[in-house]
Amino acid sequence: MAVESAFDWICREIERATKLDAPVARGTARLAVKEAGLDPETVSAAQLRVVVRELLPAELNALRIGDVEPLCERLFEGLARNTFDTGTDRAGSAADVLERLGR
Amino acid sequence: MGLVQVVGYGAFIVASAVLGVRLLRLWRQTGEVPEGVLGASFLAGGAFGYAALFAAAYQSAAGLSPAEVHPYTLAGLLGACSASLLIARGSALIFRPGQTWATAGVLALGAAIAVFFSAFATWPVDDVVGRSRVLWATFMTASLSYTWSTVECFQLHGLLDKRARVGLASPLLADRARLWGLAFGSVVLMYWIPFVDYLVHDPTLAARAWVQTASSLFGLSCAGAIWLGFFPPAFYRRRFAGAPSTGPNA
Numbered sequence: 317m318a319v320e321s322a323f324d325w326i327c328r329e330i331e332r333a334t335k336l337d338a339p340v341a342r343g344t345a346r347l348a349v350k351e352a353g354l355d356p357e358t359v360s361a362a363q364l365r366v367v368v369r370e371l372l373p374a375e376l377n378a379l380r381i382g383d384v385e386p387l388c389e390r391l392f393e394g395l396a397r398n399t400f401d402t403g404t405d406r407a408g409s410a411a412d413v414l415e416r417l418g419r
Numbered sequence: 420m421g422l423v424q425v426v427g428y429g430a431f432i433v434a435s436a437v438l439g440v441r442l443l444r445l446w447r448q449t450g451e452v453p454e455g456v457l458g459a460s461f462l463a464g465g466a467f468g469y470a471a472l473f474a475a476a477y478q479s480a481a482g483l484s485p486a487e488v489h490p491y492t493l494a495g496l497l498g499a500c501s502a503s504l505l506i507a508r509g510s511a512l513i514f515r516p517g518q519t520w521a522t523a524g525v526l527a528l529g530a531a532i533a534v535f536f537s538a539f540a541t542w543p544v545d546d547v548v549g550r551s552r553v554l555w556a557t558f559m560t561a562s563l564s565y566t567w568s569t570v571e572c573f574q575l576h577g578l579l580d581k582r583a584r585v586g587l588a589s590p591l592l593a594d595r596a597r598l599w600g601l602a603f604g605s606v607v608l609m610y611w612i613p614f615v616d617y618l619v620h621d622p623t624l625a626a627r628a629w630v631q632t633a634s635s636l637f638g639l640s641c642a643g644a645i646w647l648g649f650f651p652p653a654f655y656r657r658r659f660a661g662a663p664s665t666g667p668n669a
Contacts, residue, residue, distance in 0.1 A: 351581065352581055352582060352584075352585050352587060353577070353578035353579065353580065353581030353582040353587070353588070354578075354582070354587070363587055366585050366586060366587055367585070370585040370586075371585065404516075406514070406515075406516070407575055407578045407579065407582075409513075409516065410513050410514050410571075410575050410596075411575070411579055411588060411592055411596070413451075413453050413513045414513075414575075414592055414595055414596060414599070415589070415592055415595075416445070416449065416451065416453075416454065417442065417445070417453070417454055417457070417649070418592075418595055418648070418649055419445065
């Protein structure tokens, strides 16, 4: 069975826990990921954990969903526990080069 | 040539030479292609190319004939064209790795530059108007790679700035992307300002003084951006003190 991406996993978890429609759950997660300067296609679990801590609660609260904190806590722990498929972070790779050039 | 032009172009040439040498030394240590390509581009275009063009402009202003100035212009153009191709290759490697359209763009740019440069090199020296047209066509084609790099750098800055706000990237790195964009953007304007003047002005005459001054000021801004981006002094680094050095990119 193919491993899903961390982004797909949190979208599914948000949809399951909140009864939001799949497009709304996905759109909400997408907004938070974009707000962090990340790409939903390539965001890693480590990066998503930061998004879940820093930005996702505000996006979910804006939808007047109850129990946002326990949900985000479950997502945070699930991202650390599970294995996910990760794409290539182009901006991250470019930043690595930029850092090297400035040494 | 006025003091402002000498200072502006001079700072640009010196900053390019220093950065070029530094990146080539880094390339010898790491063996990574981007630092080699960019180091060579700064030496070829900013240092050698502009120094030769600067010499050509100086000699032209001193009253030397087009035939006498031609070797300097040709050498400067060769440097600028080589730098443009190296910058394009560097941008493809750094910002668009593995993307076919980027490689195709670099090849297309290389072909266009080769055609224009060959035309200029073989154009009759006494046809001042025709030569100036080919010269500017070559310069403006060469400027495309700097325009591309400018856009990529500012896009990267936008992403890294957002990441830095949540601790996923270093603010110093986000700022370096911005400064790199400013440096490349300054080079674009160093091409565009005299080009616009050329379009609206008598092409047989040298660029007007205010045009040279404006262009040289962008040389100065490029040098400043290189200095702050790659050789940041302590007071500038302190702005980013306490911030994380890297974020989880993987």
